[in-house]
Amino acid sequence: MDYPKLILLISGKRKSGKDFLCEKLKDILEEKCTIIRISGPLKSHYAKEHNLNLTELMSNGIYKEKYRLDMINWSDEVREKDPGYFCKAACATVCSTQTSIWIISDIRRKTDIKWFTETYLDKVKTIRISADQDIRIQRGWVFQEGVDNVTSECDLDNWNCWDLQLMNNSPDEGEQNIEKILKFIKLNT
Numbered sequence: 001m002d003y004p005k006l007i008l009l010i011s012g013k014r015k016s017g018k019d020f021l022c023e024k025l026k027d028i029l030e031e032k033c034t035i036i037r038i039s040g041p042l043k044s045h046y047a048k049e050h051n052l053n054l055t056e057l058m059s060n061g062i063y064k065e066k067y068r069l070d071m072i073n074w075s076d077e078v079r080e081k082d083p084g085y086f087c088k089a090a091c092a093t094v095c096s097t098q099t100s101i102w103i104i105s106d107i108r109r110k111t112d113i114k115w116f117t118e119t120y121l122d123k124v125k126t127i128r129i130s131a132d133q134d135i136r137i138q139r140g141w142v143f144q145e146g147v148d149n150v151t152s153e154c155d156l157d158n159w160n161c162w163d164l165q166l167m168n169n170s171p172d173e174g175e176q177n178i179e180k181i182l183k184f185i186k187l188n189t
């Protein structure tokens, strides 16, 4: 299996800037990289089963927040039967078999990391994005009971085997983070 050459698992609390950094990387790496979201198949399976609007569920608006809690609980039930279910489904959506770098932009659980490392071995590297709480609040984060204090948000808080840990509080740090990740990719491909 030659492709992908590297799989970056990106983790971070809500509004730490995961999507922001991943999109910037995609702009630079273009067709060399594919962004994969575990939440993609999770949301499409959830929308189908509950007869909901998938486009609205995929966006960052009120609709997504309204269903977030129920979606977490529903996905936990699916994971209980098969912990790698959504990781597997997300990887199955990759169209090009020749993309060098996969960026999984929403790693939330130890079981996600376990599934990827067992499946793709040393091609897998982990990155934790952090931002101070006041910065996350400025970016629109509001503590939500049942969302911010449950496994999906907290499971990796004390995991300390990250290959790269980045603070992402400002545009300057954002730019430095992109440089650091690009350097890291170069070292590992």
Ligand SMILES: Nc1ncnc2c1ncn2[C@@H]1O[C@H](COP(=O)(O)OP(=O)(O)OP(=O)(O)O)[C@@H](O)[C@H]1O
Pocket (backbone or CB within 6 Å): 012, 013, 014, 015, 016, 017, 018, 019, 020, 021, 139, 168, 169, 170, 171, 172, 173, 174, 175
């Ligand atoms: N380094 C940065 N400099 C300036 N703005 C940033 C930076 N990182 C993120 N942001 C902004 O913060 C907001 C939240 O970022 P983003 O959506 O990437 O967070 P997230 O971690 O993906 O959140 P969620 O888990 O809720 O989807 C966005 O408006 C984004 O543009």
